Amino acid sequence: MTAPLVRVSHLRKSFGPLEVLKGVDMEIGAGEVVVVFGRSGSGKSTFLRCINFLEEPTTGNIEVAGISIGAGSPTRHRRKQIQSLRKTCGMVFQQFNLFPHMSVLDNVMEAPLRISSDSSKVVKDRAMTLLADVGLADKAAEYPIRLSGGQQQRVAIARALAMKPQVMLFDEPTSALDPELIHEVLSVMRSLAKDHATTMIVVTHEMGFAREVASRMCFFHEGVVLEQGTPEQMFDGSRLPETQKFLNAVM
């Protein structure tokens, strides 16, 4: 077996006296789609945000695409490492976080233009291709405020993909959306997983999506991975009352 693409070891995270993650270990191989689920406050979003160091782990180690970084103080060298690691992770936020002062196209082009060495022509062509992939090529010149939530989130996915990440992190990507807009975002994510074999870690409550797309599901409970397995194992064969209770509540 080849080395995993993402390796999280002994991850702990405290906010002041509150320990949110109490030792999480996880290995994710290339092409895997991991759905992370659990009650709010279970640490699932914090887990995701620790992977690209938007939250500093209190202890533990994160390795993504061969870049391994432990918990530690923010030295210059470590900040550079974190920046390199982030380039390998695309992240999609619950609130989209598009840049409101830039057009849709500029949102997608911004990071590659500033960070990669590609020419602006290459970056623009790639951005247009990505926008076409998420079905928004005709909105390239629009500003984010003029798009629906579902469209904004699809732009955010294109923006994250523009850095050619090796793993995509989704932090409750559909939670802020009106119900009728959820499916368009999920279908983009489904296509990423199935047609492009993108490695994905998805924090979501969309259990239909999980059943269909996930290669593995991890149930977070009080800061640990309480149970994990394939969707079949989780939906049909979960042994733990906490997991069953949660699944009954959300489905």
Add this chain to the structure above:
Amino acid sequence: MSNTSTVEAVPHQRHGLAESLEIASLKVPFRIKVAAVWLVIGGLLLGGFFKSGFDIAWMVDHAFAIFKAVWVTIAFSIIAIACAVALALLGALGRVSRNPIAYGVSGFYTSFFRGTPLIVQLFLWYLALPQLALGLLPQQYATWFIWPAQVAGIVGIAFNYGAYMTEIFRAGIEAVPHGQAEAGAALGMSPGQQMRRIILPQATRIVIPPTGNEFIAMMKDTALIGLLGTTLLWADPFRMAQLSGKADFRNLEALIAAALVYWGLTAIFSFFQRKLEERMSKGYVRHGKGAS
């Protein structure tokens, strides 16, 4: 039909004078009444002036020189606001920085320059700084810090307003949602890139209206520079008024002329400021041309 008797039951009353006035007043639009109040105030003032021997001929002769000095006010204001914006940007970056030196320096800056009177600061730059420089530096370098009144004045105004604007800019930077910098960070942008490309452009929109207000206030405060004793070339309307008014003992006429200059300037810029604020307050609009 049924209430005819009720109407007749109310006894017909003759209106008193006060009541008639009140009824007549209701027909006059509010704006007209306000304009009338202004006219009355203006009339009273003018009446008072002429009663005190207001010399209109002197004013006609000398007002032009005072009005002409408006270019000094404009030059002072533009140079000072440009410097103040630069200082405020640095100051604000310091205030949001976690670098103890940057944070400490900017904290000292805003505390001192907001905590002491502007007029004191102007004299510090003009009279105290040269003494300090002479005490610390060899003669040939110390002379670099002996400035003409207008330079000391502009620097003083710029540092003072820069300190106030630091807090405006800091608030503008902090008003940009945290998710914006996070989105940039997640894409692998450096903190500097996040600031330059994502946060500052959005903060700029927020700080432009209050910065306009500071500019208008600053225009008036440039009159203090004259107190340092500027030469005739750099005399602003207030200084001109003092010089010519004192010489001919026509202080009322001269100072009124100077006041009119500042009043006119602030009226003009307040108008543009209002227009600007209207435009900015629309924010990121959803409607507009090209809507799909």
